[in-house]
Amino acid sequence: MLTTLKRIVQEINQIPALDTALFRLASRVKQTLSVDSCSIYLADYEKQEFVLKATDGLHPDAVEQVKIGFSEGLIGLVGQREEPLNIVNAHTHPRFKHYPEVQEEAYNGFLGTPIIHQRRVLGVITLQQGDMRRFSEDEEAFLVTLAAQLALEITNADMRGALNNTTSNDPIPTQKNVSGIPGSPGLAIGRGASSEKSVKLKNWVVKRTTSPAEEIKIYRRGVELTRAHVDALSQRLDDGIPDDVKSIFQLYHHLLDANSLGREVEEKIRGGWDAASSLKMVVENYAARFEAMDDPYMQERAIDIVDLSDRILMYIVTEAKGHSVVETPVYDESILVAEEVSANMLAEFPREKLKGIISIRGSNNSHAAILARAMGVPAVMGCQNVSPSLLEGKEILIDGYAGEIIVSPERHIKLEFAQLIEEEAAVAQRIEADVDKPCESEDGCRMALYINAGLSAEVEINAGQIGSGIGLYRTEIPFMLRERFPSELEQVELYRQVLASAPSLPITMRTLDVGGDKPLPYFPINEENPFLGWRGVRLTLDHPEIFLVQVRAMLKASVGLDNLQIMLPMISSVSEVKEAKRLVNQAYFEISDELKAKHVKLHRPKLGIMLEVPSVLYQLPQLAKHVDFFSVGSNDLTQYLLAVDRNNTRVASLYNCYHPAVLGALFDIVKQANQNQVPVTICGELAGEPGGAILLMGMGYRRLSMSAFNIRKINWLIRNVSLEESKQLLSLALTSSCHSEVFEHVNQYLETKGLGGLVRAGA
Ligand code: PEP
Ligand code: MG
Numbered sequence: 001m002l003t004t005l006k007r008i009v010q011e012i013n014q015i016p017a018l019d020t021a022l023f024r025l026a027s028r029v030k031q032t033l034s035v036d037s038c039s040i041y042l043a044d045y046e047k048q049e050f051v052l053k054a055t056d057g058l059h060p061d062a063v064e065q066v067k068i069g070f071s072e073g074l075i076g077l078v079g080q081r082e083e084p085l086n087i088v089n090a091h092t093h094p095r096f097k098h099y100p101e102v103q104e105e106a107y108n109g110f111l112g113t114p115i116i117h118q119r120r121v122l123g124v125i126t127l128q129q130g131d132m133r134r135f136s137e138d139e140e141a142f143l144v145t146l147a148a149q150l151a152l153e154i155t156n157a158d159m160r161g162a163l164n165n166t167t168s169n170d171p172i173p174t175q176k177n178v179s180g181i182p183g184s185p186g187l188a189i190g191r192g193a194s195s196e197k198s199v200k201l202k203n204w205v206v207k208r209t210t211s212p213a214e215e216i217k218i219y220r221r222g223v224e225l226t227r228a229h230v231d232a233l234s235q236r237l238d239d240g241i242p243d244d245v246k247s248i249f250q251l252y253h254h255l256l257d258a259n260s261l262g263r264e265v266e267e268k269i270r271g272g273w274d275a276a277s278s279l280k281m282v283v284e285n286y287a288a289r290f291e292a293m294d295d296p297y298m299q300e301r302a303i304d305i306v307d308l309s310d311r312i313l314m315y316i317v318t319e320a321k322g323h324s325v326v327e328t329p330v331y332d333e334s335i336l337v338a339e340e341v342s343a344n345m346l347a348e349f350p351r352e353k354l355k356g357i358i359s360i361r362g363s364n365n366s367h368a369a370i371l372a373r374a375m376g377v378p379a380v381m382g383c384q385n386v387s388p389s390l391l392e393g394k395e396i397l398i399d400g401y402a403g404e405i406i407v408s409p410e411r412h413i414k415l416e417f418a419q420l421i422e423e424e425a426a427v428a429q430r431i432e433a434d435v436d437k438p439c440e441s442e443d444g445c446r447m448a449l450y451i452n453a454g455l456s457a458e459v460e461i462n463a464g465q466i467g468s469g470i471g472l473y474r475t476e477i478p479f480m481l482r483e484r485f486p487s488e489l490e491q492v493e494l495y496r497q498v499l500a501s502a503p504s505l506p507i508t509m510r511t512l513d514v515g516g517d518k519p520l521p522y523f524p525i526n527e528e529n530p531f532l533g534w535r536g537v538r539l540t541l542d543h544p545e546i547f548l549v550q551v552r553a554m555l556k557a558s559v560g561l562d563n564l565q566i567m568l569p570m571i572s573s574v575s576e577v578k579e580a581k582r583l584v585n586q587a588y589f590e591i592s593d594e595l596k597a598k599h600v601k602l603h604r605p606k607l608g609i610m611l612e613v614p615s616v617l618y619q620l621p622q623l624a625k626h627v628d629f630f631s632v633g634s635n636d637l638t639q640y641l642l643a644v645d646r647n648n649t650r651v652a653s654l655y656n657c658y659h660p661a662v663l664g665a666l667f668d669i670v671k672q673a674n675q676n677q678v679p680v681t682i683c684g685e686l687a688g689e690p691g692g693a694i695l696l697m698g699m700g701y702r703r704l705s706m707s708a709f710n711i712r713k714i715n716w717l718i719r720n721v722s723l724e725e726s727k728q729l730l731s732l733a734l735t736s737s738c739h740s741e742v743f744e745h746v747n748q749y750l751e752t753k754g755l756g757g758l759v760r761a762g763a
Helices: 002-013 018-033 073-081 137-163 212-236 243-256 258-270 275-291 296-317 343-348 367-375 411-433 457-462 476-480 488-500 537-542 544-558 574-596 614-618 620-624 634-642 649-654 660-675 690-699 708-719 723-734 739-752
Strands: 037-044 049-056 067-069 085-087 109-117 120-129 176-179 181-184 187-194 334-338 354-359 379-381 395-399 404-407 448-453 470-474 507-510 564-568 606-611 629-632 680-682 703-707
Touching: 002 018, 002 137, 002 275, 018 037, 018 049, 018 120, 018 137, 049 073, 049 120, 067 073, 073 085, 073 109, 073 120, 109 137, 120 137, 181 354, 181 367, 181 649, 187 354, 187 411, 212 243, 212 258, 212 275, 212 296, 243 258, 243 296, 258 275, 275 296, 334 343, 343 367, 354 367, 354 395, 367 379, 367 703, 367 708, 379 395, 395 411, 411 708, 448 708, 470 703, 488 507, 488 544, 537 544, 537 574, 544 564, 544 574, 564 574, 564 629, 574 606, 574 620, 606 614, 614 620, 614 634, 614 660, 620 629, 620 660, 629 660, 634 660, 660 680, 660 690, 660 723, 660 739, 690 703, 690 708, 690 723, 690 739, 703 708, 723 739
Parallel strands: 187 334, 334 354, 354 379, 448 470, 448 703, 470 507, 507 564, 564 606, 606 629, 629 680, 680 703
Antiparallel strands: 037 049, 037 120, 049 067, 085 109, 109 120, 176 404, 181 379, 187 395, 395 404
16 A cells, blocks of 8 residues: 555656646546545635546546535535545535536545645545445545645645746746745845756656657766766775675666666657656656565665666756756846755855845754845745745745745736835845944943854854954854864964954854754764754763864964853753863863963953753753853754754744743843853844844843844844833733734834834835
8 A cells, every 4th residue: 555655646746737647646546446436626715615626537527617615515524624524425414515517426435535734724635436335444544644645745736837837838937925934034036046956856847848859868968977977986986895885886887778777768758758857757666666665675776776866867957958067057136046055055156146045944043044144145944845946047036024935926026026125225224324323222221232153254244243242153164164174273273363353352152063953074973863962062072182172273263362252052061061161271271381481371261151951041050150151042942942943844833932931931041140140142043133132132131142144233123122111022922822922012012113124024
């Protein structure tokens, strides 16, 4: 059954147009389960009705004609109850409604299952039979499993159909709205620029061709290039390679042989599919056959086949068509689209042409989103229903406030959007005009604003004001961009640059915080739960050699500038602080002694910890005895308090720093820090958000650290609100039942102060 299921889902996935896919689905299910009829109805939310979209068993003329209200008939009942309905005789059911067009008089037994995606009923799939009997448990389980798997496929097929205008004769592309997660605020208009490195068979949308001879040439060229690549790879590995690796290369060679995969692919091309699509169809079929085998070794081979074919595909769409493999198309106004946007990709992309970012995976607090905010580029994350190849070259509008994109917008929508962008620029100008004024609320509460740097140091430091200093310098990004650990000397040079960028201001450098969603390419960590695993100080304390080199480099870089502060990430207990402090002291005394001989004094840096693991909330008095300052990492604190992976698109709607429990924890921290007389900063993303900054001021925070791009905005905001009002807002927030209620209070407050333009599109 599982194999049949997989095969059906895969088959549907390969069909570009939704209606064809649904017809195929209906007949495959009918045939597999040997029932008399299978039909699919899809929901039309505007008209509040289900429309019969495909059937094998009811009268074909009824397709698109039969429309059933959301509260009508058995179909409506399945949608309302959101669970399967399995009945012996449909005609006698009180909710049965007769639709003469479908001609279902002969059918008695009825099984209907809702198709649900992200809590939304997309449609209903039904089985019918002449016999007066309930469908068996197996049949019901099959249909439920199929419907669950199909939900995503149907959403994708719908999107493919709408976006893939090459398959339709209509020259005007249809506008399509896609929702994701707000990644970085702002609006942008541009053209989708998708990195071709992310080309994968599974995302490929099949297309027809009218020039098969040309496509065969392209395919052969792709294979030739792949063969050269495989040869080069096997030559690079010496004779000592293990047998299983050798056998993979043998399999690769066999598959690349013209008589194997090639023959079938070329047959498909002659049948009218282009090279890439033919490859996809043949390979996925092969892979499914391997996966279905009992032998786990053979099942694994499915992965090899797909891997190899992904490479052929990449050559087909790039080199075989005359441009380079690594090239990402750059348009004057580009919206960078990728499966997962990385710091590297952003660093490589010409900044002046980058107008927006779309990441298929990831969430609001993925580091890609943080980087986008640091650069002031609007971003939408977690757009699961599209793939990069579908957006390549398309005109796209991005609303980073709402987390939405509009593909191929209609003219009037684009005009409205352009108007909103103008209004946004006007707000930015107002902010800019007051840039040098002190950050003080209407009733005289002084706030110190610091910047978060390190994700892309030059961008941030050049982005504008540095405020009262650097509150968080993330050292991991320079580590991530290299192919090995940077040497002590390389680190000294790098840190010196950063410390010298604001010699009179404190610069807080965080020790290496890798692990979680920040892997080092040369130090792979494979863990089931990376965010609960070996990350931050846990890793560096296990590798004192890495920790010591870094601390030594920081200390050496600080000589004569004396503005260094050191901060430890991911602290969860006092013993970690003691151990790290011992190492910092060891490095300090060593270097200090070395310098003494040269009559140079080494300033002793303040040592602080990040408060981002919930356990520390209950140990603040003990921790206070060992450190000079606290800094709240609200990004991680939120993920750990709410038990929501900050990077997981599926649970992104649950991750929210405005959750009243998170706000309560933050309030507690500042009160305890004050009681213990330890200075506290907050350097999570919340500090740089208008709502967050006001609430934090109300709690008692006086030091906020944020991306440089936000500093002007927050400065302006603070000068236009009062401490007294922020306290009132805070008490409303703390007694709210959920984050959306908090948002309502915050947004209402911002609107009454004329500051709504900071949190939504338009002035
Ligand atoms: C945090 O967790 O809030 C933080 C500032 O650190 P990072 O986002 O780098 O984990
Ligand atoms: Mg953190």
